Amino acid sequence: xxxxxxxxxxxxNVSREEREALKTHQGCVVWFTGLSGSGKSTIANxxxxxxxxxxxxxxxxxxxxxxxxxxxxxxxxxxxYGHDFARRFGLGFSAEDREENIRxxxxxxxxxxxxxxxxxxxxxxxxxRDRDEVRLRLDKAGRQGDFxxxxxxxxLAVCENRDPKGLYKRARAGEIQHFTGIDDPYEPPLAxxxxxxxAELTPLELSEQVLRFLENLGKI
Amino acid sequence: xxxxxxxxxxxxNVSREEREALKTHQGCVVWFTGLSGSGKSTIANxxxxxxxxxxxxxxxxxxxxxxxxxxxxxxxxxxxYGHDFARRFGLGFSAEDREENIRxxxxxxxxxxxxxxxxxxxxxxxxxRDRDEVRLRLDKAGRQGDFxxxxxxxxLAVCENRDPKGLYKRARAGEIQHFTGIDDPYEPPLAxxxxxxxAELTPLELSEQVLRFLENLGKI
Numbered sequence: 001x002x003x004x005x006x007x008x009x010x011x012x013n014v015s016r017e018e019r020e021a022l023k024t025h026q027g028c029v030v031w032f033t034g035l036s037g038s039g040k041s042t043i044a045n046x047x048x049x050x051x052x053x054x055x056x057x058x059x060x061x062x063x064x065x066x067x068x069x070x071x072x073x074x075x076x077x078x079x080x081y082g083h084d085f086a087r088r089f090g091l092g093f094s095a096e097d098r099e100e101n102i103r104x105x106x107x108x109x110x111x112x113x114x115x116x117x118x119x120x121x122x123x124x125x126x127x128x129r130d131r132d133e134v135r136l137r138l139d140k141a142g143r144q145g146d147f148x149x150x151x152x153x154x155x156l157a158v159c160e161n162r163d164p165k166g167l168y169k170r171a172r173a174g175e176i177q178h179f180t181g182i183d184d185p186y187e188p189p190l191a192x193x194x195x196x197x198x199a200e201l202t203p204l205e206l207s208e209q210v211l212r213f214l215e216n217l218g219k220i
Numbered sequence: 221x222x223x224x225x226x227x228x229x230x231x232x233n234v235s236r237e238e239r240e241a242l243k244t245h246q247g248c249v250v251w252f253t254g255l256s257g258s259g260k261s262t263i264a265n266x267x268x269x270x271x272x273x274x275x276x277x278x279x280x281x282x283x284x285x286x287x288x289x290x291x292x293x294x295x296x297x298x299x300x301y302g303h304d305f306a307r308r309f310g311l312g313f314s315a316e317d318r319e320e321n322i323r324x325x326x327x328x329x330x331x332x333x334x335x336x337x338x339x340x341x342x343x344x345x346x347x348x349r350d351r352d353e354v355r356l357r358l359d360k361a362g363r364q365g366d367f368x369x370x371x372x373x374x375x376l377a378v379c380e381n382r383d384p385k386g387l388y389k390r391a392r393a394g395e396i397q398h399f400t401g402i403d404d405p406y407e408p409p410l411a412x413x414x415x416x417x418x419a420e421l422t423p424l425e426l427s428e429q430v431l432r433f434l435e436n437l438g439k440i
Contacts, residue, residue, distance in 0.1 A: 014268050014278065022275050048234050055242055057277070058234065059335040069327035069357070080353060081319065088308055089320050099301065100309050107289035108328055115279040117335065133300060137289070 016142075019116040025056045025220045027113040028145065029138060030210065033125045033189060034152030035181050036167055037159035039198045039206065040122040043152065046207035048120055056220050059112050061105055062122040070108065071101050093178040099130050106134030113138065113146055118219065126180045128187040145217055150210060151189045154198030156181045236362075239336040245276045245440045247333040248365065249358060250430065253345045253409065254372030255401045256387055257379035259418045259426065260342040263372065266427035268340055276440050279332050281325055282342040290328065291321050313398040319350050326354030333358065333366055338439065346400045348407040365437055370430060371409045374418030376401045 020026055030047070032040040041062055051058045067073070074090030081089075091097045102125050112119040125131050131149065138147040159181065160168040171179035178184045189195075194213050196206045214220045240246055250267070252260040261282055271278045287293070294310030301309075311317045322345050332339040345351050351369065358367040379401065380388040391399035398404045409415075414433050416426045434440045 013265060013280070013284075014272050018272055019277065019279075022272070022277060045233060052234050052238055052242070057239070057242060057336075059239075059331070060233070061331070064233070065331060065334070069330060069361075070324060081323070085316055085319065088316070089323075096305055096308070099305065103301075103309075104290060104324070108331065110289060111279070111281070111285060111328065112332075112335070114285070115332070115337065116277075141289075 016114050016116060019114075023057060023116055025116075025118060026218070027116040027142075028118055028148055028214070028217075028219045029109045029113050029134075030118065030120045030148045030150060030214070031109070031125070031131065031134065032120065032122045032150045032152055033131060033192075034154060034198065035156060035159045035186055036124055036179075037162045037164055038152040038154035039196075039203055040124075040152050042203045043150075043196065043198075043206045043210065044120045044122040046203055047210045050207060050211055051118060051220065054220065056118055057116070058118045058120060060120045060122065061109060061112075066105060066108075066123075071104055093184075095127075098127065102127070102130040102134065106130075106137060109134070110138055110141055113142055118214070124180050124186070126184065126186045128189065131189065145219070148194065148213070148217070148219075149189050149192040151192040151195045152198045152206075153188070153195050158199045236334050236336060239334075243277060243336055245336075245338060246438070247336040247362075248338055248368055248434070248437075248439045249329045249333050249354075250338065250340045250368045250370060250434070251329070251345070251351065251354065252340065252342045252370045252372055253351060253412075254374060254418065255376060255379045255406055256344055256399075257382045257384055258372040258374035259416075259423055260344075260372050262423045263416065263418075263426045263430065264340045264342040266423055267430045270427060270431055271338055271440065274440065276338055277336070278338045278340060280340045280342065281329060281332075286325060286328075286343075291324055313404075315347075318347065322347070322350040322354065326350075326357060329354070330358055330361060333362055338434070344400050344406070346404065346406045348409065351409065365439070368414065368433070368437070368439075369409050369412040371412040371415045372418045372426075373408070373415050378419045 032044050034040050048058045048060050071091045074086040077086035077090045091101050109119050109121055135147045170176045171182040180186050252264050254260050268278045268280050291311050294306040297306035297310045311321050329339050329341055355367045390396045391402040400406050
């Protein structure tokens with residue numbers, strides 16, 4: 001091996017372009033943001049299902065797969081990692097914790113985008129600054145158009161009326177604190193790529209709007 | 221929408237099996253571990269390149285794409301996120317920081333595995349406990365055989381002689397602390413799926429051993 005180090009130790013990473021050449025679509029991050037109950041997950045799910053039918057390779061990052069692993073709460077880390085570790089790296093719902101939550105999700109979405117997948121994320125992601133930070137990173141590391149911010153614009157009253165997980169009720173009763181829309185702010189995007197009217201149209205109709213947008217963008 | 225909530229709000233996530241049906245291979249995590257300079261990245265890279273030729277969809281997690289984003293050092297986070305945030309979430313090289321480094325990488329590798337990709341990781345990952353934790357999670361969340369631990373067994377003297385990045389020299393001079401093999405321990409796997417003789421064979425030969433292993437496992 002030592003005889004020809006230039007050859008054996010030369011690194012030529014597989015590029016995003018090479019990965020994408022295996023597919024008929026391009027990597028991107030479709031970032032759904034909106035209040036709890038606005039319809040983010042449902043719409044993202046329908047988008048993903050329709051992309052699957054078209055043989056588009058996707059991945060959906062949401063609370064279900066992120067909150068049990070990468071962004072676990074302190075209580076979930078404590079057993080295996082101990083108290084100090086869990087307190088430092090476990091994520092709750094303070095502003096700082098939310099910021100790190102979105103930072104990690106953004107970093108992972110960026111990796112999936114590099115891998116050539118149509119990456120969907122469905123998180124409240126209430127703070128404008130945190131979302132813009134993800135956009136900034138993707139703009140720097142990737143290509144123009146990689147970050148597609150989709151604002152699921154459903155009024156608080158509608159979300160609270162739906163209350164699919166009973167969270168608004170608990171927040172109003174004071175059982176949950178720092179709940180977005182109740183005692184924590186939601187900052188709508190100023191210039192999202194797409195705004196969905198979550199009160200008037202069905203999730204299926206909204207998912208079709210997203211698909212059309214991705215078609216027009218040339219991502220699928 | 222409210223008229224038929226069962227239909228519109230029903231969630232049926234796209235499954236790993238559905239994703240994999242788009243491909244001719246299965247998700248897994250090929251976890252390379254070994255000393256700095258042992259050949260992990262080079263071999264992982266060659267494996268990835270050969271998988272690309274076979275149209276296998278891969279992703280390589282390594283220092284290059286993880287240390288600039290997800291697992292950034294405190295100094296890299298400070299500008300955008302402030303001092304306290306950077307100190308809490310930024311990762312250095314203490315035992316706790318390394319532990320969190322591997323925990324995050326393991327969690328992300330798990331997501332890529334779920335997405336159906338042959339996921340390669342190339343990190344020193346010196347502590348047995350941290351690697352076993354990743355194995356445990358993958359065994360629980362995925363399928364038998366998802367975690368393939370590849371020990372790149374290259375003696376310290378050989379790695380130090382290669383010293384491709386001049387790090388051993390700096391560690392010996394006391395310019396770098398907590399350097400694995402010098403003043404921080406490396407704990408070899410007790411029962412890795414594969415051990416590669418990094419001193420005697422070329423990276424290309426070793427990468428072929430990995431490919432054969434994945435073939436026999438039915439992953440590719």
